Amino acid sequence: MPSETTPPRRRLKAVEEHSAGGLVVDRDTLRAALIARRDRRGRxxxxxxxxxxxxxxxAVQAALREVEEETGIVGRVLxxxxxxxxWFTAxxxxxxxxxxxxxxxxAGGDLSDEDIEVEAVAWVPLGALSARLAYPDERRLAVRAPELLADSA
Structure with missing residues (x-):
């Protein structure tokens, strides 16, 4: 229970947001294009x-567009x-x-970090994705890539 000096907690409105993207792979070199951004702490x-x-x-159209905008690489969904x-709080x-x-x-394009929201881009070997990706949920998805690539060959 709040004290008399503690202001009441404001209830924030909950909203739903939907995004799309993906892991774009160069099959010849078995590397994937990743992006880097700075977090609030500058990391x-x-x-x-x-x-x-x-x-x-x-979602597919958005994923293809976002991958091209953020990496310069034109992808084809496999x-x-x-x-x-x-959840996060704004x-x-x-x-x-x-x-x-x-x-x-x-399927084309050149790796580029021209998108203003992206600080850097890099081709990363598939075997190094788990070490490079910052978020556990994305690492979990990335480990599926070799098997899915084999299935789509």
């Missing part, structure tokens, strides 16, 4: 490219990789975010 965190699903866009959902709301991930094959 460089490596992750899978992803972003909001725009109005009228499917298989669903998995869904991650989590200043004015609690957000339940659902992110649809796809395994993609690199």
């Amino acid at each position: 460089l965190l490596w992750s899978l490219p992803k972003g909001h699903i725009e109005d009228g866009e499917s 298989a669903p990789l998995g869904v991650i959902d989590y 200043p004015d709301r609690r957000v339940h975010k659902t992110v649809h991930h796809y395994l993609m094959e690199a």
Whole structure:
């Protein structure tokens, strides 16, 4: 129970957000394109490219667009990789975010960090993804890639 000097806790509105992205792989070199962003503490965190699903866009269309915008690589979807959902708090709301991930094959483009939201991009060997990816849920998805690649060959 709050004391008389403690202000009452404000209840934040809960909202749903949906994003899509994926793991885009160069089959010739068995490397995947990752992006890095700085967190609030200034740490460089490596992750899978992803972003909001725009109005009228499917999750697959959004995943392909976001991968190209954030990495410069044009992808072709091979298989669903998995869904991650989590909660976070913004200043004015609690957000339940659902992110649809796809395994993609690199079909063109050049690796580029021109997207303003991305600090760096890199091709990372599939075997090194678990060590490089910052988020456990993304590491869990990435370990599925070799098996899914074999199935789609």
